[in-house]
Amino acid sequence: MKRRLSQQQIPVAASLAVLLLLYGAGCAMFPRFGSLRVLVNLFGDNAFLGIAAVGTTFVILSGGIDLSVGSLVAFTGILIAQLIAHGVPPLAALALSLLFGAAFGALMGTLIHFFELPPFLVTLGGMFLARGLGFVVHAESLPITHPFYDNFIAQSLAIRLSARLSLPFTAVCLVAVVLGATALARWTCFGRNVYALGSNEASARLMGLPVGRTKVLVYTLGGFLSALGGCVASFYMQSGNPASFVGLELDAIAATVIGGTMLRGGVGFIPGTLIGVLILGLIQTLITFQGDLNSWWTRIIIGALLFVFIFLQEMISRFARRD
Amino acid sequence: MGSWIHLLFWAAFAAALWSARRHTVFWPLLALALLLGFNQAFTPGFFTLELRGGHLYGARVDILNEGAKVMLLGLGMTLVIATGGVDLSVGATMAIAGAVAAQGVVAAHLPAPAAAALALGAALIAGAWNGLLVAVLRIPPIVATLILMVAGRGVAQLITGGQIITFTDPFLSFLGNGWLFGLPFTLTLVLLAFGLTALLTRKTALGLFIEAIGDSETASRFTGLPAPTVKFFVYVFSGLCAGLAGLVAAGNIRSADANHAGLYLELDAIIAAVVGGTSLTGGRFYLAGSLVGALLMQTLTTTLYALNVSADVATVPKALVILAACLLQSPTFRAGLARLRPRRAS
Numbered sequence: 001m002k003r004r005l006s007q008q009q010i011p012v013a014a015s016l017a018v019l020l021l022l023y024g025a026g027c028a029m030f031p032r033f034g035s036l037r038v039l040v041n042l043f044g045d046n047a048f049l050g051i052a053a054v055g056t057t058f059v060i061l062s063g064g065i066d067l068s069v070g071s072l073v074a075f076t077g078i079l080i081a082q083l084i085a086h087g088v089p090p091l092a093a094l095a096l097s098l099l100f101g102a103a104f105g106a107l108m109g110t111l112i113h114f115f116e117l118p119p120f121l122v123t124l125g126g127m128f129l130a131r132g133l134g135f136v137v138h139a140e141s142l143p144i145t146h147p148f149y150d151n152f153i154a155q156s157l158a159i160r161l162s163a164r165l166s167l168p169f170t171a172v173c174l175v176a177v178v179l180g181a182t183a184l185a186r187w188t189c190f191g192r193n194v195y196a197l198g199s200n201e202a203s204a205r206l207m208g209l210p211v212g213r214t215k216v217l218v219y220t221l222g223g224f225l226s227a228l229g230g231c232v233a234s235f236y237m238q239s240g241n242p243a244s245f246v247g248l249e250l251d252a253i254a255a256t257v258i259g260g261t262m263l264r265g266g267v268g269f270i271p272g273t274l275i276g277v278l279i280l281g282l283i284q285t286l287i288t289f290q291g292d293l294n295s296w297w298t299r300i301i302i303g304a305l306l307f308v309f310i311f312l313q314e315m316i317s318r319f320a321r322r323d
Numbered sequence: 324m325g326s327w328i329h330l331l332f333w334a335a336f337a338a339a340l341w342s343a344r345r346h347t348v349f350w351p352l353l354a355l356a357l358l359l360g361f362n363q364a365f366t367p368g369f370f371t372l373e374l375r376g377g378h379l380y381g382a383r384v385d386i387l388n389e390g391a392k393v394m395l396l397g398l399g400m401t402l403v404i405a406t407g408g409v410d411l412s413v414g415a416t417m418a419i420a421g422a423v424a425a426q427g428v429v430a431a432h433l434p435a436p437a438a439a440a441l442a443l444g445a446a447l448i449a450g451a452w453n454g455l456l457v458a459v460l461r462i463p464p465i466v467a468t469l470i471l472m473v474a475g476r477g478v479a480q481l482i483t484g485g486q487i488i489t490f491t492d493p494f495l496s497f498l499g500n501g502w503l504f505g506l507p508f509t510l511t512l513v514l515l516a517f518g519l520t521a522l523l524t525r526k527t528a529l530g531l532f533i534e535a536i537g538d539s540e541t542a543s544r545f546t547g548l549p550a551p552t553v554k555f556f557v558y559v560f561s562g563l564c565a566g567l568a569g570l571v572a573a574g575n576i577r578s579a580d581a582n583h584a585g586l587y588l589e590l591d592a593i594i595a596a597v598v599g600g601t602s603l604t605g606g607r608f609y610l611a612g613s614l615v616g617a618l619l620m621q622t623l624t625t626t627l628y629a630l631n632v633s634a635d636v637a638t639v640p641k642a643l644v645i646l647a648a649c650l651l652q653s654p655t656f657r658a659g660l661a662r663l664r665p666r667r668a669s
Contacts, residue, residue: 299473302474310470
């Protein structure tokens with residue numbers, strides 16, 4: 001039990017250290033980096049990524065992978081924009097898109113479980129399908145202009161922190177999703193089944209756990225959270241664009257791995273994913289503050305971090321097996 | 324006159340189908356025949372071939388030329404998949420190779436063949452990095468190659484300085500645009516690469532080693548196969564194929580675009596291999612099948628364009644092809660089909 005805990009805790013501790021180090025370095029280098037505004041923006045700007053990454057974390061915990069995230073987020077965004085443009089009440093449009101996301105995920109989960117197809121290929125098909133369907137809904141960017149978006153979500157639901165600064169609703173969504181998902185992973189049967197499935201599918205089946213139901217539900221949850229990410233992205237962008245969020249699934253996977261979840265499944269920690277998302281956001285912010293470093297350094301640094309964390313995981317799990 | 328050529332084309336195709344009737348490559352070949360037949364019937368101008376200035380022009384020549392990149396990638400990808408792995412980084416490697424070649428000519432004023440060799444060297448290093456992670460550090464392939472997929476495009480942009488580097492060098496643009504024997508040069512390149520790969524894997528024991536490792540790595544180690552060496556080799560080979568494809572892509576548009584060169588082509592290469600009958604779980608591979616798979620996907624794309632379907636929406640039928648190819652490989656699905664058959668007979 002103790003070894004199991006350390007295997008889970010070392011990567012999370014390492015990513016927390018990286019997060020604090022990055023934040024400290026930023027504060028030391030730039031006088032205005034430590035302001036509350038930077039912190040608020042960090043949560044607000046990365047909310048959709050965080051929510052989608054929580055879905056990815058569940059899928060990876062179960063031993064699978066979901067490549068359809070970016071396309072599904074973009075599809076949800078354009079679906080909501082098109083529905084609202086056609087006079088559908090915004091709440092109904094949001095509910096409909098969430099339902100679609102969950103159904104899409106359930107369909108992929110069904111294919112993966114019942115036909116024993118590799119998750120990587122099925123969700124790849126899902127990625128192409130959702131991307132194309134987005135262009136069928138509307139072929140270009142569509143702004144959302146509705147009092148519900150302009151006043152209610154952007155103004156009334158934002159939490160006022162001071163006279164000139166307020167916490168956007170998207171950040172509230174992110175924190176709520178992370179808290180809810182942590183509870184789901186830790187204190188429900190479903191959560192424990194996901195961990196068992198990811199550790200060893202054969203023994204999970206021998207223990208009599210509902211492997212099939214859990215697998216389908218995991219992809220359903222992934223699709224639902226991608227759609228929720230799309231809703232939050234539409235709050236943030238105030239528009240929908242079928243060509244947007246290409247490659248978001250890679251950021252979501254990177255955030256999950258940097259947050260201490262084993263890519264082989266079975267070991268991981270939901271709040272760790274939030275740390276991973278914040279690290280990615282901080283790198284972006286640091287590069288923006290720096291000014292003369294170019295944006296491609298972001299990809300290189302994320303790649304390097306990914307390598308370090310994957311290497312760390314492999315070493316830890318190898319030592320754990322050796323004992 | 325024109326109809327004679329058509330008849331000849333279809334006769335050759337039918338002969339190819341007949342000779343492949345017991346082979347896995349039959350199914351993608353049949354799908355390709357159906358798609359071409361559809362075009363023959365419904366797409367006006369699809370089957371015209373024109374000889375202009377000693378060069379053949381026509382939709383089928385375009386398909387061969389456009390499909391060359393995925394066919395090249397497919398060769399490397401097929402061997403990687405046969406060992407039970409996957410290489411997600413080939414698109415990023417293409418971008419790196421194109422960037423190195425363009426900067427070699429434009430910024431370093433190297434002779435073009437040297438720049439091309441340097442680009443292939445860079446692709447080789449990229450492949451060796453993947454091979455190191457998978458074969459030596461034993462990191463799962465999806466994860467290991469994901470790192471280069473994320474970082475590689477950044478490296479390519481670092482090389483080009485974030486700009487699109489255009490060049491006028493005749494050697495490099497010949498690689499993507501040249502003509503040889505009246506056909507695009509890329510076709511010769513693909514056939515050469517295919518011939519070499521087939522020789523290497525089917526006339527030496529290497530192919531057997533690769534399939535053995537894909538079947539069961541443990542068992543192959545017990546029989547004394549150098550599993551890490553073979554695995555390292557297939558990733559290096561995949562990197563090299565990606566480098567060639569990157570040179571073709573850069574030559575085609577006479578520029579290196581770090582952002583878009585080879586974007587999503589890793590997925591097309593995987594699809595080409597799977598459609599061609601290579602098992603994703605490893606253990607068996609069909610190089611010719613991958614070529615047919617790549618041509619099938621390219622024909623589908625060209626057909627959709629001819630039908631005025633936009634490039635963006637064209638991903639929907641592509642997705643359906645992937646899912647259909649997956650289902651046809653699924654043991655459960657096949658068992659279901661097999662169960663249906665005797666019932667119908669009785």
